[in-house]
C-alpha cells in the first residue's frame with residue numbers, strides 16, 4: 001500500500017510517555033490511509049500522531065539498519081515480516097576512528113516517520129542490544145503501531161471514533177525536498193590519508209556506503225547534494241552520488257550540474273539508488289514513480305553487461321529501497337546502455353556508459369553496500385575505487401615523458417591487482 005497515511009492516537013492518550021515506552025503495547029492507535037481504509041492496532045514507541053508515506057519492506061532482518069537509512073525519511077515503514085524487534089537495538093556509536101563514520105547503524109538516529117509491525121517483540125535478546133525497539137522509537141519520538149485492537153484493555157473500535165483526516169489534509173512527500181533536509185550542510189572529509197580522492201554528493205548517504213569507500217583506501221570528501229563539483233573536480237579522482245529520500249525530480253539542480261561534469265570530465269563516476277536516478281536524468285532518461293516500489297533484501301537483478309566484478313548473464317540478489325526508477329527506453333541515449341534489469345518487474349536496475357563513449361560511469365538502483373541484505377554486489381565498490389586508482393596512476397604516468405606504455409603496465413598491475421574482486425560464484 002503506497003497511500004499517504006497518518007498514524008493517529010486518541011487525543012487523551014497523547015503524552016502518556018510511560019505507557020508508550022513500556023514493553024507491552026496497550027494503547028489503541030489507528031493507521032488511516034488516504035484511500036479511505038483505517039487499521040486499528042496498539043501503540044508502541046512515541047505517543048504522538050504523524051503523517052507519512054506508507055511503504056512496505058519484505059526484509060526479514062536489519063530493522064535497525066532500515067530504520068536509520070535516510071532514504072526512509074518521511075515514510076511509515078510497514079514490515080511484512082510479522083515479528084520485529086526480537087534482537088533489540090545496539091548502541092549506535094562506533095569507536096573513534098578517522099577512517100570510519102562514527103556510527104554502527106546507517107545514520108545517527110531513526111529516519112523513518114513511523115513503523116508498523118504485526119507483532120512487536122516485547123522481549124529482546126542479542127549480545128549487543130541495549131534497548132528494545134519500543135524504547136528506541138520512544139527516544140527518537142517515532143510512533144509505532146502493532147497487532148490488533150487492544151480488546152482486553154480498551155473497547156475494540158474506540159479509535160475509529162477519531163475521524164480520519166480529509167483527503168486534502170494528507171502530506172504529499174513529493175512536494176518536499178527531503179534531500180535538502182538531510183544532506184550535509186558543509187563538506188567534510190573521512191580518511192584524509194587515503195590514496196585516491198573521491199567526492200561524495202550526499203543526498204542522504206547511508207553510513208555503509210561511506211564505510212565501503214574508506215575501507216578500500218579512499219579519502220572521501222562528503223559534499224552537500226547541490227554542491228557545484230565542477231568548481232573542484234580537478235582535485236578528485238572519482239565522483240560518487242549517494243542514495244537519498246523522496247522524489248528525484250526535486251534534485252534537478254544536481255542532475256544539471258552533473259550533466260556538465262559528464263560532458264567535460266572523464267574520470268570514474270558511480271551512483272547508487274537516488275544517485276543512479278540523478279545520473280540517469282543527467283544522461284537524458286526519465287525518472288518515474290513506480291506503482292509498487294521495491295523494498296527488501298532479496299530482489300534479483302540480471303546483469304546485461306560485464307564490468308569489473310559483474311558478469312553479464314548472472315543474477316545477483318540485492319538489497320533495495322526505492323519508489324522511483326529510470327524509464328526503460330529503446331534506444332538508450334547515445335553513450336549509455338542498460339546494465340541491470342529487475343527479474344521480477346523488469347524495471348531498470350542499472351545503467352552504464354558504453355565502452356565507445358570513453359567515459360567510466362555506472363549507476364545502480366539497488367544497494368551493493370547492503371546493510372542490511374546480501375553482499376552479492378559489494379565488489380562494485382572495489383571495482384570503483386580500483387578504477388579511480390588506475391585512472392589516477394595512468395594520468396600521473398601519462399605525464400611522465402620517460403615512461404612508455406610497456407613500462408606503465410606492471411606498475412598499474414601492481415596497484416590494481418590486489419584490489420581485484422574475488423570471482424563471483426557461478
Ligand SMILES: NC(=O)CC[C@H](N)C(=O)O
Pocket residue numbers: 071242243244245246247248272273274275321322323324325
Ligand atoms: N534509497 C534511495 O536512494 C531511494 C531513491 C528515491 N528516493 C526513491 O525512492 O526511489
